Amino acid sequence: MKTNIQGNVILQKNESIQKNFKDMKAKGKICSMMLTNKRLIIYTYGLEVEKGKKVKRRMMNEIDIRSIHRFEYYLEYPRGTGFKRFIGFLIVLIFGALIYGNYCGLLVAYVPIAAFYTLYIYGAGAFFFLIGLFMLFKTRSLLTLKIKSGMEEKTTLLFFPTKRNEEAIKYIAGKIHVE
Numbered sequence: 001m002k003t004n005i006q007g008n009v010i011l012q013k014n015e016s017i018q019k020n021f022k023d024m025k026a027k028g029k030i031c032s033m034m035l036t037n038k039r040l041i042i043y044t045y046g047l048e049v050e051k052g053k054k055v056k057r058r059m060m061n062e063i064d065i066r067s068i069h070r071f072e073y074y075l076e077y078p079r080g081t082g083f084k085r086f087i088g089f090l091i092v093l094i095f096g097a098l099i100y101g102n103y104c105g106l107l108v109a110y111v112p113i114a115a116f117y118t119l120y121i122y123g124a125g126a127f128f129f130l131i132g133l134f135m136l137f138k139t140r141s142l143l144t145l146k147i148k149s150g151m152e153e154k155t156t157l158l159f160f161p162t163k164r165n166e167e168a169i170k171y172i173a174g175k176i177h178v179e
Helices: 082-104 106-110 112-137 163-175
Strands: 017-026 029-036 039-050 053-064 068-076 142-149 153-159
Touching: 017 153, 017 163, 029 153, 029 163, 039 153, 053 142, 053 153, 068 163, 082 106, 082 112, 106 112, 142 163
Parallel strands: none
Antiparallel strands: 017 029, 029 039, 039 053, 068 142, 142 153
16 A cells, blocks of 8 residues: 555545645654545554554545544643653752752852852753753643544544644535534
């Protein structure tokens, strides 16, 4: 199977291609979508977990447009783990105290050699303080696409929220009329 969808699909009578979306950036996969006036064709290639093992899999999913009864897409903001956020909080606290102690002169009173490295302490403290803030407040976003058609056929894909991916999914959603 080639990565070109048009080379792998045989069009039926009275079927025409409405739009072809190549090289969409999915999480851990290469994804392409083609919308015809009768079908939505999704080609994915990438790693999947099957029975506890990672397997590279090529998959082509052809969905009849009239059978789609649920098409939803949304931005998801999964938060970081509590442990990562706690470590970020500790880093902010420790290096904030280090910068404050250096500014007030408390650090020089307890560690006299620190007087020679005052500017280096500010620089390193500010660097690690920003890393701690990044660990504490960083959120990533994912564009989730869920399609349900037929009785049990369900397609779920995770995309990176680029402008191209969002426009492609909005275009497909505009052409599919769920009743």
